[in-house]
Amino acid sequence: MSFPANYKYVIIGAGIHGLSTAYHLAKELKQKKVGSGKDILVIDKAAIGAGASGIACGIIRNNYFQPAMRELMAHSVALWEEDAKGYGYHPIGYMQISCESMHADVAEIHKQQQEIGYDSLFIEGEKECLKYMRENIFHDWQAKNITSVLHELKGGYAHNTKSLYRLADKAESEGVRILTGVKVTGLKTDNNSVTAVETQKGNIKCDYVIIGAGPWAKSFWNMLDLPDQIDIKDNDGNIHKNVDMWTYWGLVEGTLGVSPDYAMNNAGNMPPVIHIDTDAPLYSSEDGSLITDKMWGIYYKPDFHFGGVQGGAAPYIVKGEVRVDPYGIDSPDFVVGPDFVHMWTSALAHCQKRYENKYQNYKNEPSGGLGAFTPDNFPVFDTMKDNCYMILDSNHGYKMIGIGKLIAKEITGEKQSLLKPFRFERYAKGELHPVSNSPFPWS
Numbered sequence: 001m002s003f004p005a006n007y008k009y010v011i012i013g014a015g016i017h018g019l020s021t022a023y024h025l026a027k028e029l030k031q032k033k034v035g036s037g038k039d040i041l042v043i044d045k046a047a048i049g050a051g052a053s054g055i056a057c058g059i060i061r062n063n064y065f066q067p068a069m070r071e072l073m074a075h076s077v078a079l080w081e082e083d084a085k086g087y088g089y090h091p092i093g094y095m096q097i098s099c100e101s102m103h104a105d106v107a108e109i110h111k112q113q114q115e116i117g118y119d120s121l122f123i124e125g126e127k128e129c130l131k132y133m134r135e136n137i138f139h140d141w142q143a144k145n146i147t148s149v150l151h152e153l154k155g156g157y158a159h160n161t162k163s164l165y166r167l168a169d170k171a172e173s174e175g176v177r178i179l180t181g182v183k184v185t186g187l188k189t190d191n192n193s194v195t196a197v198e199t200q201k202g203n204i205k206c207d208y209v210i211i212g213a214g215p216w217a218k219s220f221w222n223m224l225d226l227p228d229q230i231d232i233k234d235n236d237g238n239i240h241k242n243v244d245m246w247t248y249w250g251l252v253e254g255t256l257g258v259s260p261d262y263a264m265n266n267a268g269n270m271p272p273v274i275h276i277d278t279d280a281p282l283y284s285s286e287d288g289s290l291i292t293d294k295m296w297g298i299y300y301k302p303d304f305h306f307g308g309v310q311g312g313a314a315p316y317i318v319k320g321e322v323r324v325d326p327y328g329i330d331s332p333d334f335v336v337g338p339d340f341v342h343m344w345t346s347a348l349a350h351c352q353k354r355y356e357n358k359y360q361n362y363k364n365e366p367s368g369g370l371g372a373f374t375p376d377n378f379p380v381f382d383t384m385k386d387n388c389y390m391i392l393d394s395n396h397g398y399k400m401i402g403i404g405k406l407i408a409k410e411i412t413g414e415k416q417s418l419l420k421p422f423r424f425e426r427y428a429k430g431e432l433h434p435v436s437n438s439p440f441p442w443s
C-alpha cells in the first residue's frame with residue numbers, strides 16, 4: 001500500500017487512547033451512516049504499544065476522590081467487562097487500604113460509589129480492618145496503622161499488550177488503517193484548523209486530527225503553538241500566574257520474582273489489586289534500618305504476564321530538561337534504581353509476612369517510565385483547534401479504555417457530559433477537581 005496523501009481522520013498514537021478512539025469512531029461513523037473505518041488512519045512513530053500503554057502495569061480501579069473521575073472510570077470498567085477475555089482483563093477487584101489521614105476521603109469515595117451503583121465494601125476501624133484482611137484476603141496480612149479498607153468488587157487489572165492488540169484488531173476489522181514507523185514532525189495549520197499532518201515520509205492532508213500521544217503530549221502542544229505556561233484560577237478564586245502546563249513524573253514499578261501462585265489469597269485464588277497508603281514507619285526488610293517515618297504507599301498484584309508480584313510506589317517529579325526518548329525500559333534516565341527496590345520490597349514485607357526475606361528475589365530488569373502531567377494532574381480532553389482533539393490523560397489513562405468511545409461520539413456531534421469536567425477552560429474558570437490527601441498524584 002502506498003503512503004497516504006490524505007485521510008478524513010488522522011489519529012496520532014497507537015496507544016490505548018488512539019486505538020480505542022479509532023475503533024469506536026469507526027463504529028460511530030458506520031452507525032450514523034456518515035462514513036466508516038476506511039476514513040480513519042492511525043499513525044505511530046514506533047509501534048502499537050510503544051508508549052506508556054505498553055508498559056503500564058494495567059491496574060483498573062474506580063478509587064478516585066474526584067466525582068468526575070469516578071464516573072469516567074465506571075464507564076470504562078463497563079467497557080473492560082464487555083470483552084474481558086479479549087482484552088486480557090482480570091476482574092479481581094481493587095483495595096484501597098489507608099491510614100487515618102485518608103479515612104474521611106475514602107469514606108466519601110465509598111459513599112459516592114454507592115450512589116452511582118459501583119459495587120464496593122467499606123471497612124472501618126483498626127481491628128475490623130485487620131480481621132477483614134486476614135479472614136478474607138491474606139492470613140499473613142500485618143500492615144500497621146490501617147483504619148479503613150475500601151474493597152472495590154469491580155476493576156482489577158488487564159494485560160497491557162493483549163488489550164492493545166485486541167483494540168487494533170477490532171479497529172482494523174472495521175477498515176481502519178494502522179501505519180507504524182511514521183513519525184509526525186509538525187502540524188500544518190490554517191486559521192484555527194489543522195490542514196495536514198507532516199511526517200518524515202510526507203504530508204497527510206486531513207479533515208480532522210486526534211492526538212493521543214501520552215508522554216509526548218508536550219511536543220504536540222508545542223507544534224500547535226499552545227502556551228508553555230498558563231494562569232489558573234483555584235476554587236477560592238485566587239489566580240496563579242504562569243504555571244507550567246507540563247510536568248513530568250517518573251513512575252517507579254518493578255517485579256518480585258516469585259511465582260504468582262505464591263501471592264494468591266486464602267482461597268488460593270487471585271487476590272484483588274492491593275494499594276496501601278500508611279503513616280506507619282517503614283523499616284528495611286534487609287537490615288532493619290528506618291526507611292521512612294513519613295507517609296508512604298505501594299501497590300501490587302500477582303501477574304503472570306510480568307512473571308511475579310508486580311507493582312510500584314509513589315512517583316517523583318522530574319526536574320530540569322527531560323528526554324522522553326528513548327522511552328520506557330530503553331530510557332537511560334527513567335528506570336528504577338536500588339532505592340525503589342529497597343523501599344518497595346520492604347513495604348511488601350511490611351504488608352505480608354510471606355515477603356519477609358524475599359527482597360533478594362527482586363527481578364533486576366529495567367522497569368518504570370515517564371508520565372506527562374497537566375497543571376492539576378488531571379486529564380484534559382478537548383478540541384485545541386477547530387478540528388483537533390487532544391487526549392491529554394495526565395498519565396491516568398490505561399484504565400480509561402472508554403475515553404475513545406466518548407470522544408468518538410463528540411467528534412460525530414454528540415457532546416458527552418462525562419467529558420465536560422475535563423475541558424481546558426477549567427483552569428481559567430476556576431472549576432478544578434477536588435484534591436485528596438493521598439500521596440499519589442493520581443488519586
Ligand SMILES: Cc1cc2nc3c(=O)[nH]c(=O)nc-3n(C[C@H](O)[C@H](O)[C@H](O)COP(=O)(O)OP(=O)(O)OC[C@H]3O[C@@H](n4cnc5c(N)ncnc54)[C@H](O)[C@@H]3O)c2cc1C
Binds near residue numbers: 015058369397398
Ligand atoms: C510505568 C507506568 C505504569 C502505569 N500504570 C498504569 C496503570 O496501572 N493503570 C493505568 O490506568 N495507567 C497506568 N499508567 C498510565 C498509562 O499508561 C497512560 O496514561 C496511558 O497509557 C497513555 O495512553 P496514550 O494512548 O495516551 O499514550 P501512549 O500509550 O504513550 O501512546 C502514545 C503513542 O504515540 C506515539 N507517538 C509519540 N510521538 C509521536 C510522533 N511524533 N509521531 C507519531 N507517533 C508518536 C508513541 O510511539 C506511542 O506509541 C502507567 C504509566 C506508566 C509510565
